[in-house]
Amino acid sequence: MTNQTKPSASGETWTPRIVAFFCNWCTYTAADLAGVSRMKHAANARVIRLMCSGRVDPQFIVEALAKGADGVLIGGCHPNDCHYVEGNYKCLRRYQMLKRMIADMGIEPERLRLEWISAAEGEKVKRVINEMTETLTQLGPLGLPQKFDEWDREMEHFAEHVAAREAATGSACPEHGGKPQTLETAHA
Amino acid sequence: MKPIVPKKNEPIRIGYYICHCGTNIAGMVDVEAVAKYVATLPNVAISRNYKYMCSDPGQELIQQDIREHRLNRIVVEACSPLLHELTFRKATEAAGLNPFYVQMVNTREHNSWVHTDRTEATRKAMALARAAIQRVPHHKPLEVKKVPVNPNVLIVGGGIAGIHAALTLANAGKMVYLVDKEATIGGHMAMFDKTFPTLDCAMCVLSPKMAAVGSHPNIHLWTYSEVAKVDGYVGNFNITVRRKPRYILEDLCTGCQECVDACVFKEPKFPDKFNLGLGKRKPVFLPFAQAIPPVVMIDPEVCLNFKRGKNPDGTHTVSDKCKKTCVQACGDRKAIDFKQTEEFKNITVGTIIMATGFQIFDAKRTPFYGYGVYPNVYNALEIERIINASGPTEGELIMRNGQRPKKVAIVHCVGSRDENTNRWCSRVCCLYSLKLAHLIKEHTNAEVYNFYIDMRTPGKSMEEFYNRIAEEGMHLIRGKVADVYPDPNNGATGRLVVQAEDTLTNKILKIPVDMVVLGVGLEPQPDSENLRRQFNLSCSSEGWFLERHPKLAPVNTFTDGIFLAGCCQGPKDIPDSVAQAGAAASEAFALIDKGHVEQEPNTAYILADECSGCKSCIPLCPYTAITFDEERKKAIINEALCKGCGTCVAACPSGSIVQNLFEDEEIFSEIDGVLAPVPV
Ligand code: FES
Numbered sequence: 001m002t003n004q005t006k007p008s009a010s011g012e013t014w015t016p017r018i019v020a021f022f023c024n025w026c027t028y029t030a031a032d033l034a035g036v037s038r039m040k041h042a043a044n045a046r047v048i049r050l051m052c053s054g055r056v057d058p059q060f061i062v063e064a065l066a067k068g069a070d071g072v073l074i075g076g077c078h079p080n081d082c083h084y085v086e087g088n089y090k091c092l093r094r095y096q097m098l099k100r101m102i103a104d105m106g107i108e109p110e111r112l113r114l115e116w117i118s119a120a121e122g123e124k125v126k127r128v129i130n131e132m133t134e135t136l137t138q139l140g141p142l143g144l145p146q147k148f149d150e151w152d153r154e155m156e157h158f159a160e161h162v163a164a165r166e167a168a169t170g171s172a173c174p175e176h177g178g179k180p181q182t183l184e185t186a187h188a
Numbered sequence: 189m190k191p192i193v194p195k196k197n198e199p200i201r202i203g204y205y206i207c208h209c210g211t212n213i214a215g216m217v218d219v220e221a222v223a224k225y226v227a228t229l230p231n232v233a234i235s236r237n238y239k240y241m242c243s244d245p246g247q248e249l250i251q252q253d254i255r256e257h258r259l260n261r262i263v264v265e266a267c268s269p270l271l272h273e274l275t276f277r278k279a280t281e282a283a284g285l286n287p288f289y290v291q292m293v294n295t296r297e298h299n300s301w302v303h304t305d306r307t308e309a310t311r312k313a314m315a316l317a318r319a320a321i322q323r324v325p326h327h328k329p330l331e332v333k334k335v336p337v338n339p340n341v342l343i344v345g346g347g348i349a350g351i352h353a354a355l356t357l358a359n360a361g362k363m364v365y366l367v368d369k370e371a372t373i374g375g376h377m378a379m380f381d382k383t384f385p386t387l388d389c390a391m392c393v394l395s396p397k398m399a400a401v402g403s404h405p406n407i408h409l410w411t412y413s414e415v416a417k418v419d420g421y422v423g424n425f426n427i428t429v430r431r432k433p434r435y436i437l438e439d440l441c442t443g444c445q446e447c448v449d450a451c452v453f454k455e456p457k458f459p460d461k462f463n464l465g466l467g468k469r470k471p472v473f474l475p476f477a478q479a480i481p482p483v484v485m486i487d488p489e490v491c492l493n494f495k496r497g498k499n500p501d502g503t504h505t506v507s508d509k510c511k512k513t514c515v516q517a518c519g520d521r522k523a524i525d526f527k528q529t530e531e532f533k534n535i536t537v538g539t540i541i542m543a544t545g546f547q548i549f550d551a552k553r554t555p556f557y558g559y560g561v562y563p564n565v566y567n568a569l570e571i572e573r574i575i576n577a578s579g580p581t582e583g584e585l586i587m588r589n590g591q592r593p594k595k596v597a598i599v600h601c602v603g604s605r606d607e608n609t610n611r612w613c614s615r616v617c618c619l620y621s622l623k624l625a626h627l628i629k630e631h632t633n634a635e636v637y638n639f640y641i642d643m644r645t646p647g648k649s650m651e652e653f654y655n656r657i658a659e660e661g662m663h664l665i666r667g668k669v670a671d672v673y674p675d676p677n678n679g680a681t682g683r684l685v686v687q688a689e690d691t692l693t694n695k696i697l698k699i700p701v702d703m704v705v706l707g708v709g710l711e712p713q714p715d716s717e718n719l720r721r722q723f724n725l726s727c728s729s730e731g732w733f734l735e736r737h738p739k740l741a742p743v744n745t746f747t748d749g750i751f752l753a754g755c756c757q758g759p760k761d762i763p764d765s766v767a768q769a770g771a772a773a774s775e776a777f778a779l780i781d782k783g784h785v786e787q788e789p790n791t792a793y794i795l796a797d798e799c800s801g802c803k804s805c806i807p808l809c810p811y812t813a814i815t816f817d818e819e820r821k822k823a824i825i826n827e828a829l830c831k832g833c834g835t836c837v838a839a840c841p842s843g844s845i846v847q848n849l850f851e852d853e854e855i856f857s858e859i860d861g862v863l864a865p866v867p868v
Binding site: 017119 | 270726727852
């Protein structure tokens with residue numbers, strides 16, 4: 001299995017980056033099993049171990065996307081199998097909410113994926129990571145950090161523009177006469 | 189060694205070590221490049237690569253560096269933390285540093301073993317290393333929690349594995365609760381006639397052990413019982429056992445069986461489960477002669493006293509429409525109780541051994557062998573019973589048509605090594621098929637044909653056994669049987685033709701025989717899925733209980749304090765089941781003897797100053813570990829009840845819950861770390 005690569009605008013090859021949150025008891029162990037069984041798969045996922053999928057804070061996902069991940073994968077125990085009874089149900093609810101939220105933000109919902117993978121399903125780890133790499137390759141880079149930079153630059157331009165107008169007319173807004181409010185970008 | 193307590197504001201000094209693991213890691217990851225890269229990262233004081241980090245010299249390297257370079261954080265990039273985290277924590281602790289300053293990076297299972305491109309793997313190793321380097325500065329010194337271990341043990345399943353484990357622990361002075369869903373212990377082994385390769389009688393070796401269980405002062409034997417509920421954790425499991433009614437008071441029954449003789453049914457009439465329906469029993473019966481406990485039971489489905497009072501909803505009321513000759517026969521012993529109901533027992537144990545065994549493959553799932561269609565097709569277990577001196581024919585090999593077979597075919601690998609049924613090798617079928625070949629020949633002097641795919645006889649004395657049987661004049665044919673059908677020339681007599689391709693001579697064989705024996709494979713118990721849920725175990729994709737590590741922890745499970753013995757973990761023969769039962773018993777004993785278990789200090793706590801009292805965490809906790817202090821309007825976590833899942837932490841809107849070992853800052857810095865650019 002080789003990586004899914006796609007030349008980017010700058011000519012370098014781009015390959016998607018996946019941040020994966022795996023629960024200690026099922027999915028992390030399954031990924032270990034995939035290793036022990038030498039099930040070759042795409043090298044695009046970076047696994048972060050948590051005790052339970054219930055620990056996945058929606059902010060982790062937002063942070064991962066904001067810091068340059070092209071997709072986020074959450075792996076937990078199958079329904080009824082959570083080591084902590086029902087952490088995976090809590091995770092499922094947050095996931096559904098988040099999926100809608102990122103869609104509203106203009107991010108393709110396929111970039112977020114939740115899978116139940118038991119400790120015996122090394123094969124499924126391989127399949128899911130390969131599939132997700134494939135999907136993200138099709139979607140192309142998410143590139144939130146670059147977008148943030150662009151937006152920052154736009155804001156700067158805007159601010160300069162407003163300042164220039166202010167200097168010329170003495171007031172930015174004819175109605176309020178005040179200064180424009182500074183907008184905070186999401187990653188600030 | 190004086191513990192090194194890092195002073196406040198002392199600069200972070202990280203020691204980073206990447207393991208070659210021979211060539212396991214170094215073969216796919218450029219470990220030198222990774223170490224060089226890590227050396228450039230902030231806070232890193234030492235960055236090394238070494239052949240085997242888990243070896244003594246590897247651990248000493250860390251310890252020496254801690255002393256010489258005053259390291260206060262350790263990152264080891266090697267195998268899975270589930271394998272060696274403890275090793276490196278111990279090594280670090282021995283050097284005087286708090287063990288929770290260690291972070292492991294899994295670059296073998298999650299990287300070098302699963303990728304094929306060296307650049308990609310090296311890049312990934314760097315990204316994962318960076319995540320850990322960014323994470324460890326947030327680590328706090330923590331203390332392990334010690335929880336006492338209750339010395340009592342629950343063993344589920346009373347086959348040879350459960351029996352052996354129970355006796356081992358009981359002889360060591362531990363209190364054992366042995367629960368079996370059947371009315372007697374003994375399991376499958378009690379049904380076997382002889383055992384391979386020694387051909388000694390199964391019951392002769394088993395029954396003394398069964399009797400020892402029955403009379404052991406340290407064993408509570410609860411047969412005809414099932415575990416109804418499991419709560420708690422290693423050291424303190426709370427178990428509810430359901431004892432099904434057998435309508436006999438166990439303490440009062442002497443096993444004299446006078447009630448059986450006195451039953452209004454003069455002749456045994458109902459299919460006898462122990463003899464797989466090949467024999468008959470009465471409504472009141474002893475499962476078999478050597479049953480332990482030696483207590484009869486009543487089958488309410490057929491006992492007249494119940495049957496005549498059967499309610500439309502399927503329940504029974506005592507009808508008084510039977511003469512109850514059994515009660516008269518029992519007399520003053522008063523052991524029969526038609527009003528007995530199911531009973532629930534609550535016990536507390538510290539450890540559990542699962543020994544729930546297997547079921548045989550149902551040969552009806554391979555219809556071309558005609559099992560269940562042609563009366564002279566049997567499964568191997570049925571032959572064990574027929575050939576057994578206390579079986580339905582008292583050891584005479586007589587077929588359903590009353591005749592003795594002159595020609596017998598034994599088909600190996602039925603429901604084993606087969607894409608359409610079960611893919612695994614059941615390990616015992618070749619050997620028991622050879623054993624049955626010998627016994628059939630001994631009993632009837634019939635011609636015996638063994639059809640095998642491969643002859644698999646591993647293990648001590650097994651190949652010798654195979655040679656011995658082969659020399660007895662068996663026909664051993666290498667070829668999978670494709671079809672069994674009635675002999676067109678001899679249809680009325682029930683004769684059958686076995687068709688197979690002899691793969692050594694490439695000839696199609698059609699051999700007429702009187703009897704076909706199917707060497708059925710072993711399968712997980714039908715209720716293994718329920719048990720798995722109940723005990724919070726994992727199963728392999730085939731349905732066998734999953735061991736913690738296939739080589740290094742073969743009797744442990746992912747649930748601390750629960751161990752596996754016998755075929756519930758996978759097919760095995762009697763010696764292996766007994767060996768594994770001994771291992772499971774000693775694992776349990778080791779925990780009990782130590783007296784306590786150490787628990788990961790990954791519990792959560794509340795930052796009271798920040799808690800807004802919104803209560804959203806309270807209903808999330810499955811262990812009711814969170815309560816609300818009405819006076820201070822703050823949530824409180826009871827550390828003793830918290831198991832450390834972190835669900836409440838993720839939900840707290842004010843970020844005022846912290847999970848040790850998995851603090852928000854720790855995770856965020858890992859996220860940043862894996863996404864930071866790397867030089868390759
Ligand atoms: S422990 Fe795996 S999802 Fe909760």
